């Protein structure tokens with residue numbers, strides 16, 4: 431029997447929600463899900479041995495995404511959430527083809543929020559090089575409103591700066607000013623934080639762009655879409671006890687716990703190292 435069929439047969443409302451990312455950055459999405467869906471169990475997968483994905487080729491990212499999807503389906507999840515913008519941008523078709531359970535992705539969630547937020551109909555999007563080169567945000571935003579003008583900028587250095595913990599460092603301020611100066615030369619009123627790591631840079635980015643520009647955090651938008659999907663499909667857990675949180679990673683790198691807890695905003699228990 432294929433993984434696809436096996437998972438479909440056992441799927442029930444008490445199963446966990448599978449969330450995945452290239453590393454620990456997707457814990458920003460888990461954090462938002464824990465707040466919005468307090469009785470739902472979550473199985474998180476972070477490919478910590480192979481992160482970052484944002485500077486890799488489309489073929490490699492799609493191959494890794496397929497492996498992670500198979501792994502989470504074997505954990506019998508009832509819903510898959512692609513928390514990684516890079517995988518959402520270039521590997522969504524592969525993931526959807528493999529999955530018998532509904533799949534949600536952060537780009538759709540962020541694009542919807544941005545289309546709703548902009549009054550000027552000028553939106554800026556920042557993300558990893560793979561996300562920006564894919565043009566996935568522009569396509570997704572245009573599905574909601576084709577008249578919105580979109581200006582994008584890859585910010586490759588933001589991921590390592592966040593991993594280093596330089597959330598309020600002069601180098602980060604300088605880097606943000608440099609990256610954002612081009613998009614700010616357009617009359618944008620909305621800026622999409624199109625990467626799992628960027629919500630941690632919100633204070634710096636907001637200071638650089640000014641209060642007139644609204645930041646769209648796809649983690650929050652994602653939690654809202656997950657709630658809607660559970661309602662649509664009748665998949666809310668009927669249990670009213672503390673849910674189970676499981677964290678699967680492919681490596682435990684130096685400072686993993688500290689960095690992971692920074693993303694999650696609380697302690698990170700039940701971490702298990704697995705091989706794909």
Ligand code: DGL
Pocket residue numbers: 451452453455456481482483484485513514515516517557558561589624625626627
């Ligand atoms: N998770 C990735 C994203 O949201 C950022 C880290 C990486 O490059 O793998 O695009």
